[in-house]
Amino acid sequence: LVQWGPMEKIILYYKFVKIRDTESVKFWQRVLCERLGLKGRILISSEGINGTLGGDIKALKSYKRAMNEHSLFKGTEYKWSDGSADDFPKLSVKVRTETVTLGLPELTPANSGQRLKPKQFHDMVANDPDVVLFDARNNYESAIGRFKGAVTPDIDNFRDLPDKVDEYAHLKDKKVVTYCTGGIRCETFSALLKQKGFKRVYQLDGGIVKYGEKYGDAGHWEGKCFVFDKRMSVSFSDDAKDIGQCIHCQAKTSNYINCANKTCNKLTLVCNGCEKQLACSGVCKKSLTTIA
Numbered sequence: 011l012v013q014w015g016p017m018e019k020i021i022l023y024y025k026f027v028k029i030r031d032t033e034s035v036k037f038w039q040r041v042l043c044e045r046l047g048l049k050g051r052i053l054i055s056s057e058g059i060n061g062t063l064g065g066d067i068k069a070l071k072s073y074k075r076a077m078n079e080h081s082l083f084k085g086t087e088y089k090w091s092d093g094s095a096d097d098f099p100k101l102s103v104k105v106r107t108e109t110v111t112l113g114l115p116e117l118t119p120a121n122s123g124q125r126l127k128p129k130q131f132h133d134m135v136a137n138d139p140d141v142v143l144f145d146a147r148n149n150y151e152s153a154i155g156r157f158k159g160a161v162t163p164d165i166d167n168f169r170d171l172p173d174k175v176d177e178y179a180h181l182k183d184k185k186v187v188t189y190c191t192g193g194i195r196c197e198t199f200s201a202l203l204k205q206k207g208f209k210r211v212y213q214l215d216g217g218i219v220k221y222g223e224k225y226g227d228a229g230h231w232e233g234k235c236f237v238f239d240k241r242m243s244v245s246f247s248d249d250a251k252d253i254g255q256c257i258h259c260q261a262k263t264s265n266y267i268n269c270a271n272k273t274c275n276k277l278t279l280v281c282n283g284c285e286k287q288l289a290c291s292g293v294c295k296k297s298l299t300t301i302a
């Protein structure tokens with residue numbers, strides 16, 4: 011039997027679990043991934059592990075097997091998506107003091123919002139025009155894709171979200187559903203909303219990725235899904251729309267570049283027609299010409 015199709019894939023996973031010896035887990039992960047030729051990003055903290063890895067399908071399956079044999083990491087769920095090791099510049103394995111809990115240890119999955127499977131989420135949004143969808147991601151992520159009508163906070167970094175939430179206090183009595191790429195940020199964010207006094211808090215289980223796998227671009231989702239690797243974004247079908255705006259001509263686009271001014275480096279939406287313009291602003295453009 012001949013198997014067609016790409017032999018490489020990308021996996022995405024996270025698991026909340028108390029990790030005492032983060033340094034030895036880091037060492038083990040590095041050796042494991044290097045042996046299997048995987049590239050990507052793994053973050054380890056005392057509260058859990060979070061990874062995105064690209065590589066040969068067989069190697070990724072071996073990785074899963076090794077994880078399942080580890081007492082801390084067995085039972086981790088993995089999401090598969092199209093891509094390869096080449097979508098990542100290298101393998102990065104890091105220990106962080108706080109990966110996803112915003113430094114607020116009481117915000118645990120045990121205190122988080124009620125989980126909705128993609129279908130439950132889909133039906134709730136279809137049947138209840140009053141439900142508020144709350145994007146837990148950064149501004150540059152929601153700029154190119156989001157659920158229709160969602161609240162999209164203007165933040166550059168997840169850690170800025172707790173301060174921002176107070177601006178949405180008027181939504182406290184509404185039914186609120188949080189969503190993010192794969193579900194991990196919502197574990198913390200939905201717990202934060204509850205702590206802040208939001209009464210009916212839900213979260214999209216498996217995030218945009220799981221919803222997109224099921225409904226493509228025929229449901230409540232609109233645009234492309236930002237991802238933190240070289241691909242920059244993924245589409246759920248050929249019908250995916252560009253909803254971002256080129257900063258130069260306002261044409262619809264999902265193309266991100268990093269501002270060519272190295273001290274700025276900001277992610278900037280630039281359409282194909284304007285691709286010769288490499289700076290994010292007049293100031294950055296000037297600094298480029300000065301150097302030249």
Ligand SMILES: [Zn+2]
Nearest residue numbers: 256259281284
């Ligand atoms: Zn343009």
Ligand SMILES: [Zn+2]
Nearest residue numbers: 269274290294
């Ligand atoms: Zn710039």
